Structure formats: C-alpha cells, structure tokens
Amino acid sequence: MTNNESRTVLRILDANFNRAGEGLRTLEESARFILDDPSLSDALKTHRHDLSEAMKCWDRLQLISARDTPGDVGTELQTASEQTRVNLHSVVSAAAVRTQQALRCLEEYGKTIDAAFANKIETLRYRCYATFQSLELRIANQRHRAIRIRASRLYALIDCEQSVERFESRIRELASVGVDVLQLRDRSVDDRTLFERAEVGTKLTEELGLLWIINDRADIAMAARADGVHVGQEELPVDAARQVVGPDRLIGLSTHDMEQVREASQTTADYIGCGPTFPGRTKNFDHFPGCEFLSQVHQATRSGEINLPAFAIGGISASNIREVAATGIARVAVTGALASGEQLPDAASKMRAALEANPLTIDVGEKGVREP
Missing domain, CATH: 3.20.20.70 (Aldolase class I)
Incomplete structure (x- = not known):
C-alpha cells in the first residue's frame, strides 16, 4: 500500500471512529434519559469504551494529521432527511443506522492494515446489533402504546x-x-x-x-x-x-x-x-x-x-x-x-x-x- 493509500485509510478510520463514537453517545443518552434503563445505558457505554480501546492501535496524532475536514467533499453532501427528526424515536433510529455503518467501514478498511483490529471491530459490531435491537424495540413499543391510547x-x-x-x-x-x-x-x-x-x-x-x-x-x-x-x-x-x-x-x-x-x-x-x-x-x-x-x-x-x-x-x-x-x-x-x-x-x-x-x-x- 502506498503512502497516499495509507493516508486515505487513516482518514476513513478517523472519520468513522468519530461517527461511531458520536452515534454510541447519542444512543447511550437515549437509554439513560428516555428509558431510564441502567442496563442498556451501561451496555452502550461499554461499547463506546471498547471502540476507544480498539482504536488505540492507531496513533491518535496520525489520525488527526490525516484529517482534512476543509477538503472533505462529504461535508457538503446532505439530504433533507438528515436535517429533520420528527420525534425522539427517529433520533434513535438514525443514530443506530449511522453507528452500524461506521463500524462496518472501520472493519473493512481496517482489514487493509491490521486484521486483528478488524476482528475486534467485527465482534463489537455484532454486539452492537443486539443492543441496538433492544433499544429500538423498547422505544418503538413505548411510542406505539402512547399513540394507540391517544387514538382510542x-x-x-x-x-x-x-x-x-x-x-x-x-x-x-x-x-x-x-x-x-x-x-x-x-x-x-x-x-x-x-x-x-x-x-x-x-x-x-x-x-x-x-x-x-x-x-x-x-x-x-x-x-x-x-x-x-x-x-x-x-x-x-x-x-x-x-x-x-x-x-x-x-x-x-x-x-x-x-x-x-x-x-x-x-x-x-x-x-x-x-x-x-x-x-x-x-x-x-x-x-x-x-x-x-x-x-x-x-x-x-x-x-x-x-x-x-x-x-x-x-x-x-x-x-x-x-x-x-x-x-x-x-x-x-x-x-x-x-x-x-x-x-x-x-x-x-x-x-x-x-x-x-x-x-x-x-x-x-x-x-x-x-x-x-
């Protein structure tokens, strides 16, 4: 892999590490403040901690040095749905999807440099799937009952x-x-x-x-x-x-x-x-x-x-x-x-x-x- 390719991978890893961390924090706050659920809050906090631990195999200064926010064409690409959240359930759904996608990107691009890192992210990704499923179903069910009582x-x-x-x-x-x-x-x-x-x-x-x-x-x-x-x-x-x-x-x-x-x-x-x-x-x-x-x-x-x-x-x-x-x-x-x-x-x-x-x-x- 050329130096330019390595730098590109580091940019991708840095961007998706930030994206996954932000998503996990959003979901953790949902479990903590919307559901008041200590178990789900702890699971999401652990996922966030494990992600940070896995990323320690990369030198943080390397990642920051590879970052090029002004030159990132993706910062100018937005859809209407990204700017709107109709309710708190939509916030959770969007954060879950965004985090899963970011973890997949970390895994795939991480394979080009460090297979052990990619394996850690794969394990974390599957654990997150289970936690996200529980969180989303809980919030959806809560909202579903609230809507039904109002429609009665x-x-x-x-x-x-x-x-x-x-x-x-x-x-x-x-x-x-x-x-x-x-x-x-x-x-x-x-x-x-x-x-x-x-x-x-x-x-x-x-x-x-x-x-x-x-x-x-x-x-x-x-x-x-x-x-x-x-x-x-x-x-x-x-x-x-x-x-x-x-x-x-x-x-x-x-x-x-x-x-x-x-x-x-x-x-x-x-x-x-x-x-x-x-x-x-x-x-x-x-x-x-x-x-x-x-x-x-x-x-x-x-x-x-x-x-x-x-x-x-x-x-x-x-x-x-x-x-x-x-x-x-x-x-x-x-x-x-x-x-x-x-x-x-x-x-x-x-x-x-x-x-x-x-x-x-x-x-x-x-x-x-x-x-x-």
Missing part, C-alpha cells in the same frame, strides 16, 4: 366473570363492537384468579388489537405483560407505579378536579380519567364534577396547558353521551353502558358516533417517550 375513543371496564370461557367471550364481544381499550377491574377475586385472567386477557387482546390495562395492580400488570395499569388518587402514586411497570407500559390516573389534572401532567402518566361525570352503579361519590369539569379539561388541552389524552368517566351511557361530547371530550371509559345483550352494538355505535364529532390529537410529541 371507547374504553371499557370488565370484571373476571365466572369462568375463563365467559371472560374470553366478553372480551371478544367488546372487541366486535369497536372498543379500543379494556381494563380489568375486579376487587372481589383473589390475586391468583386476577393474575390468571390478566394473562388470558393479554394474549387475547394482543390477538384482537386492543389495549389491555389492569386496574390498580401494577405488579399484576407487569407480571401478566399487560399494556399498562390504571391508578386512582388514593392508590399507588404514578411515579411509584412507573418504578414497577417500567418506561414501556402505560399508566392511567383518575382525576376529579383541575388541580389533580395539572398535577397529573407533571408525572409520567400517559392518560387521565376525568370524572365522575354522572352518578353510576360501580362506585359511590359524594361529589360529581360533571360536564363542567370535562369542559375545563378540554379547554386546558386545546390551550396546550396539558398534553394528556382524557377519558370522561362515571355514569356515561348512550343516553347521555351527547352531553359529554358537547364538552369537546372525545374519549370515554364505561362499564354498564356496554353490558352484554341485544342493545350492545347499538349502544356502542351511538357512543362512538357522538365522540367522533370531536377530533383526536394523535401525535404524542415528546410526551410519548417521556423526555425529562
């Missing part, structure tokens, strides 16, 4: 039923009439039964394309691999529940006034339930904030004061759904309104039609990945 309108609460067969039948029945989210809430059963039904629900709702939430029990939601947990004002605090279910799953929070709504927006909650709107049969309340509260929530959402999808709750049915929709609220959570029977399809259709008069905000922005 009908949220139904169910109990464990008297048998697994009736439980499965109830889930299929609600899926068939257009329910988007199901929550398992049943304080009358023991933990084992609740967990077993939760597991059945996880499998079936995944098959049917519904979100699956467990009421109150963050431990069972996590153990059953549900999509999330819903907590009340007197139950496990949101940020404590987040420690149990992790960053990927949804957390819903019941709110009863605007102060609680504002407090919810400062937590890692993914959505809120707002009510009770009307007297219902499943819970007893001394006070009903009613439709005035729903209007306040809607106005706070429109003004940008809060950025949490809100579900009206409490005594809502096909007979009063238009009052709810008139507040601007586009989502409801119900129990008895979608009871089994001949009236179910008609009730679900009327409720969805009324709600669809109000637009949904689907873009999760940065909230969907909970950037600090």
Whole structure:
C-alpha cells in the first residue's frame, strides 16, 4: 500500500471512529434519559469504551494529521432527511443506522492494515446489533402504546366473570363492537384468579388489537405483560407505579378536579380519567364534577396547558353521551353502558358516533417517550 493509500485509510478510520463514537453517545443518552434503563445505558457505554480501546492501535496524532475536514467533499453532501427528526424515536433510529455503518467501514478498511483490529471491530459490531435491537424495540413499543391510547375513543371496564370461557367471550364481544381499550377491574377475586385472567386477557387482546390495562395492580400488570395499569388518587402514586411497570407500559390516573389534572401532567402518566361525570352503579361519590369539569379539561388541552389524552368517566351511557361530547371530550371509559345483550352494538355505535364529532390529537410529541 502506498503512502497516499495509507493516508486515505487513516482518514476513513478517523472519520468513522468519530461517527461511531458520536452515534454510541447519542444512543447511550437515549437509554439513560428516555428509558431510564441502567442496563442498556451501561451496555452502550461499554461499547463506546471498547471502540476507544480498539482504536488505540492507531496513533491518535496520525489520525488527526490525516484529517482534512476543509477538503472533505462529504461535508457538503446532505439530504433533507438528515436535517429533520420528527420525534425522539427517529433520533434513535438514525443514530443506530449511522453507528452500524461506521463500524462496518472501520472493519473493512481496517482489514487493509491490521486484521486483528478488524476482528475486534467485527465482534463489537455484532454486539452492537443486539443492543441496538433492544433499544429500538423498547422505544418503538413505548411510542406505539402512547399513540394507540391517544387514538382510542371507547374504553371499557370488565370484571373476571365466572369462568375463563365467559371472560374470553366478553372480551371478544367488546372487541366486535369497536372498543379500543379494556381494563380489568375486579376487587372481589383473589390475586391468583386476577393474575390468571390478566394473562388470558393479554394474549387475547394482543390477538384482537386492543389495549389491555389492569386496574390498580401494577405488579399484576407487569407480571401478566399487560399494556399498562390504571391508578386512582388514593392508590399507588404514578411515579411509584412507573418504578414497577417500567418506561414501556402505560399508566392511567383518575382525576376529579383541575388541580389533580395539572398535577397529573407533571408525572409520567400517559392518560387521565376525568370524572365522575354522572352518578353510576360501580362506585359511590359524594361529589360529581360533571360536564363542567370535562369542559375545563378540554379547554386546558386545546390551550396546550396539558398534553394528556382524557377519558370522561362515571355514569356515561348512550343516553347521555351527547352531553359529554358537547364538552369537546372525545374519549370515554364505561362499564354498564356496554353490558352484554341485544342493545350492545347499538349502544356502542351511538357512543362512538357522538365522540367522533370531536377530533383526536394523535401525535404524542415528546410526551410519548417521556423526555425529562
């Protein structure tokens, strides 16, 4: 290899070492601040350290001396996509691809000078593939659930039923009439039964394309691999529940006034339930904030004061759904309104039609990945 060729290789190695290091740092920050995941953060930090160790076989002054940034024609070549990142997931995806490409370049051009170096980079590249896969899937899954909860309108609460067969039948029945989210809430059963039904629900709702939430029990939601947990004002605090279910799953929070709504927006909650709107049969309340509260929530959402999808709750049915929709609220959570029977399809259709008069905000922005 001529001196000119050697210098060219060193330029390529220097450029791709910098590119890979920058990409790994970007991904490490994603694992650290977006996912709050110490394991992934440590793995990416180790990859970055191992890359630096492998590059020590090259004299840094040699690499710097070979660098020619002003004369690099590549600095003038850009595409529109390089200048835009629509969300944090796109930042992670771009960094992962860029790092993988840089590592491949280090390996291939390194072979022309030092086979041992190339072997180290090859090993590192395969390790990075596995880490990047885990990181991207975690962030994509997190964002996917956040988008789905925002796109949901009908949220139904169910109990464990008297048998697994009736439980499965109830889930299929609600899926068939257009329910988007199901929550398992049943304080009358023991933990084992609740967990077993939760597991059945996880499998079936995944098959049917519904979100699956467990009421109150963050431990069972996590153990059953549900999509999330819903907590009340007197139950496990949101940020404590987040420690149990992790960053990927949804957390819903019941709110009863605007102060609680504002407090919810400062937590890692993914959505809120707002009510009770009307007297219902499943819970007893001394006070009903009613439709005035729903209007306040809607106005706070429109003004940008809060950025949490809100579900009206409490005594809502096909007979009063238009009052709810008139507040601007586009989502409801119900129990008895979608009871089994001949009236179910008609009730679900009327409720969805009324709600669809109000637009949904689907873009999760940065909230969907909970950037600090």
